Amino acid sequence: MRDDCDVVVIGGGQAGLSAAYFLQRFSLGDRYQLLDHARGPGGAWQFRWPTLTLAAANRVHDLPGYGLVEALGRDCETFPAATAVPEYFGKYEQRFGLRVYRPVDVRAVEHLYTESGDGGFVVSLGDRRTITTRTIINATGTWERPFIPHVPGIGDFRGRQLHTHDYVGPEEFAGKRVLVVGAGISAIQLLIEISRRAPGVQTFWCSRTEPTFDPTPFDPDKGRRAVARVEERVRAGLPPTSVVSVTGLALTPAIRAAQDDGILTWRPMFTRITETGVCWDCEVDATSGEDTLDVDVIFWNTGFRSALDHLAPLHLRGPGGGITMTGRLATTVAAEPRIQLLGYGPSASTIGANRAGRAAARNVAELLGVRGTA
Numbered sequence: 393m394r395d396d397c398d399v400v401v402i403g404g405g406q407a408g409l410s411a412a413y414f415l416q417r418f419s420l421g422d423r424y425q426l427l428d429h430a431r432g433p434g435g436a437w438q439f440r441w442p443t444l445t446l447a448a449a450n451r452v453h454d455l456p457g458y459g460l461v462e463a464l465g466r467d468c469e470t471f472p473a474a475t476a477v478p479e480y481f482g483k484y485e486q487r488f489g490l491r492v493y494r495p496v497d498v499r500a501v502e503h504l505y506t507e508s509g510d511g512g513f514v515v516s517l518g519d520r521r522t523i524t525t526r527t528i529i530n531a532t533g534t535w536e537r538p539f540i541p542h543v544p545g546i547g548d549f550r551g552r553q554l555h556t557h558d559y560v561g562p563e564e565f566a567g568k569r570v571l572v573v574g575a576g577i578s579a580i581q582l583l584i585e586i587s588r589r590a591p592g593v594q595t596f597w598c599s600r601t602e603p604t605f606d607p608t609p610f611d612p613d614k615g616r617r618a619v620a621r622v623e624e625r626v627r628a629g630l631p632p633t634s635v636v637s638v639t640g641l642a643l644t645p646a647i648r649a650a651q652d653d654g655i656l657t658w659r660p661m662f663t664r665i666t667e668t669g670v671c672w673d674c675e676v677d678a679t680s681g682e683d684t685l686d687v688d689v690i691f692w693n694t695g696f697r698s699a700l701d702h703l704a705p706l707h708l709r710g711p712g713g714g715i716t717m718t719g720r721l722a723t724t725v726a727a728e729p730r731i732q733l734l735g736y737g738p739s740a741s742t743i744g745a746n747r748a749g750r751a752a753a754r755n756v757a758e759l760l761g762v763r764g765t766a
């Protein structure tokens with residue numbers, strides 16, 4: 393690994409690999425270094441729960457130039473995403489000679505000021521080494537920032553609380569009373585999985601708003617409009633909403649069957665957590681009654697935020713609470729155009745990450761004065 397280069401790509405998931413592929417296409421193959429702190433390939437997919445198959449995922453789009461079926465030589469729809477995607481990404485890296493330095497943890501990115509003026513950035517690593525670079529492509533995803541909303545009493549609960557991030561399978565909930573919180577696809581899928589596969593479990597479901605399930609086939613125009621709304625937000629400097637959440641939930645046969653079996657019995661969000669469960673419209677001293685629910689487990693499926701702590705020294709967040717983005721596909725930080733953010737806002741999906749990788753590589757090529765097409 394060199395201690396000075398033109399481009400540092402942070403994160404080797406879908407977005408980072410797409411960026412590296414297009415950097416090579418722009419003849420920047422020997423001018424970037426790609427760093428990732430995971431031990432192996434696969435981005436966040438390597439950490440997904442074992443029961444999530446590729447068929448059950450929303451849809452994992454192929455990386456540019458080399459598809460999953462071609463790479464693995466078989467259709468892997470029924471395979472766990474946590475093994476199929478890492479195998480695919482590993483082959484992808486080999487195929488295009490994408491060198492990913494791992495495990496390399498990026499702790500901080502700061503401006504580098506030299507006697508002659510602005511010297512770009514200094515990237516500090518977990519082992520105390522540093523790399524100086526002229527530009528940054530950040531592709532660190534969201535998986536490492538699970539989000540749990542603050543609810544009064546949250547620290548008082550004596551049962552178990554966990555997040556989607558920590559889920560390993562339904563078996564551990566056998567015989568328990570489990571409250572699933574959230575209205576996204578993970579919440580619904582895991583509520584159904586636990587209800588059906590954990591012997592003796594009793595499940596309950598709450599979220600802020602009741603999701604609607606769309607019985608019509610997926611409409612690409614609707615998807616594009618939803619992504620455009622997220623793009624508008626980040627261009628205005630507002631915190632992004634999840635792309636996957638705004639594209640809506642399809643009424644699949646599994647969801648229809650769960651509705652018929654009474655598994656998807658929705659309740660509005662509780663207002664307080666007690667030592668033994670949750671309650672609605674209760675005061676500090678919750679007493680028993682119709683508006684309380686005792687549970688053993690609160691399972692938060694309440695989403696993720698962007699994993700950007702290492703960029704904090706650059707003070708990129710504005711008064712709107714988000715980072716104002718600009719340029720092609722909103723991949724460039726408006727206040728610091730030498731930083732491209734991928735997987736943030738409209739590019740927080742596998743297809744969005746692919747496109748953003750190309751846009752970012754093009755932006756960087758322009759900044760470095762390299763002409764070319766990809």
Ligand code: FAD
Nearest residue numbers: 403405406407429435436449450451498533735740741742
């Ligand atoms: P990641 O895959 O998260 O990769 C980020 C990489 O950055 C990781 O390898 C990590 O090790 C590395 N990293 C992070 N911080 C640092 C650091 N400080 N230093 C060094 N390395 C670092 N999208 C879809 O299109 N279809 C789906 O079916 C789908 N299902 C999803 C299911 C779940 C449960 C979740 C949470 C998301 C899902 N998404 C889906 C969204 C999707 O995961 C992402 O948009 C896409 O895979 C993320 O790619 P990425 O490269 O941006 O991030």
